[in-house]
Amino acid sequence: MTATILDGRATKDAIFAELAPRVSALAEQGLRPGLGTVLVGDDPGSHAYVRMKHADCAKIGVESIRRELPADVTQEELHAVIREVNADPACSGYLVQLPLPKHLDTAAVLERVDPAKDIDGLTPLSLGRTVLNEPGFLPCTPLGAIELLRRYDVPLAGAQVAVVGRGITVGRTLGLLLTRKNVNATVTLCHTGTRDLATEVRRADVVVAAAGSPGLITPDMVKPGAAVLDVGVSRVDGKLTGDVAPGVEEVAGHVAPNPGGVGPMTRAMLVSNVVDAAERAARR
Numbered sequence: 001m002t003a004t005i006l007d008g009r010a011t012k013d014a015i016f017a018e019l020a021p022r023v024s025a026l027a028e029q030g031l032r033p034g035l036g037t038v039l040v041g042d043d044p045g046s047h048a049y050v051r052m053k054h055a056d057c058a059k060i061g062v063e064s065i066r067r068e069l070p071a072d073v074t075q076e077e078l079h080a081v082i083r084e085v086n087a088d089p090a091c092s093g094y095l096v097q098l099p100l101p102k103h104l105d106t107a108a109v110l111e112r113v114d115p116a117k118d119i120d121g122l123t124p125l126s127l128g129r130t131v132l133n134e135p136g137f138l139p140c141t142p143l144g145a146i147e148l149l150r151r152y153d154v155p156l157a158g159a160q161v162a163v164v165g166r167g168i169t170v171g172r173t174l175g176l177l178l179t180r181k182n183v184n185a186t187v188t189l190c191h192t193g194t195r196d197l198a199t200e201v202r203r204a205d206v207v208v209a210a211a212g213s214p215g216l217i218t219p220d221m222v223k224p225g226a227a228v229l230d231v232g233v234s235r236v237d238g239k240l241t242g243d244v245a246p247g248v249e250e251v252a253g254h255v256a257p258n259p260g261g262v263g264p265m266t267r268a269m270l271v272s273n274v275v276d277a278a279e280r281a282a283r284r
């Protein structure tokens with residue numbers, strides 16, 4: 001038996017088709033959602049991700065606002081750009097592409113993002129609201145992973161989920177969302193200090209691999225029929241490699257591959273958050 005592929009590209013297209021009438025309704029009011037990106041430096045991977053986000057916007061009629069800054073930008077110059085984007089009425093929501101160059105204080109930058117425009121859901125205020133179950137923007141990669149499972153009818157209520165990786169953008173925040181009452185999963189949050197990863201993963205109905213450790217999840221670690229989502233990204237000899245080893249698809253019931261799984265869903269949730277932001281702004 002071979003696993004059903006959780007197709008993030010096709011699911012993203014389906015979500016965009018659902019967002020289109022909402023974008024049209026805003027257009028009828030003379031409003032157009034705008035996605036902003038703030039990109040510092042010349043990392044080719046970051047540039048590629050930002051390009052994909054703007055290509056998505058073009059497809060669905062969302063305006064693009066791009067700010068690109070040199071790698072040696074000062075903290076003060078970056079704060080000035082954040083103030084400009086906060087004040088730009090064309091920008092419904094925006095993100096600061098991470099990671100920032102090492103000389104910059106990321107927390108100080110994120111604290112300055114207008115919470116009404118924090119479509120990434122990664123600023124301290126949004127994360128606090130997420131912990132407190134208060135309304136606010138939720139982080140896109142965890143949302144995308146949950147939405148992908150939901151659309152393929154993979155049950156999460158009462159399910160045992162092993163999240164591997166405790167980073168803020170994926171693992172830790174995914175744990176928060178999965179344990180909400182509206183999802184109701186039981187989560188084991190695994191990390192490099194986990195004593196027996198294989199045992200934790202083997203108990204899981206759903207495995208989300210977001211450790212950034214190539215081939216970490218091997219077929220012998222997977223319960224037959226489990227859903228396995230590969231969210232890890234590493235570069236091995238210049239080639240993008242996920243956390244899930246070959247052969248897992250022979251054991252798992254569902255697999256979200258990398259690329260083609262949660263990555264496109266992250267972008268779909270980002271655009272969905274921008275449309276939400278524009279609708280909220282229209283009501284104000």
Ligand SMILES: Nc1nc(=O)c2c([nH]1)NC[C@@H]1CN(c3ccc(C(=O)N[C@@H](CCC(=O)O)C(=O)O)cc3)C=[N+]21
Pocket residue numbers: 049052095096097098099120122140141258259260261262263264265266267
């Ligand atoms: N402030 C901030 N927010 C982010 O959400 C954020 C970030 N910084 N920094 C980097 C990571 C990475 N990330 C991805 C988004 C989409 C794909 C994606 O769409 N990947 C496609 C294409 C991959 C390819 O062809 O290269 C796929 O998996 O099929 C991947 C990775 C968002 N991130």
Ligand SMILES: [Mg+2]
Pocket residue numbers: 049050097
């Ligand atoms: Mg990105």
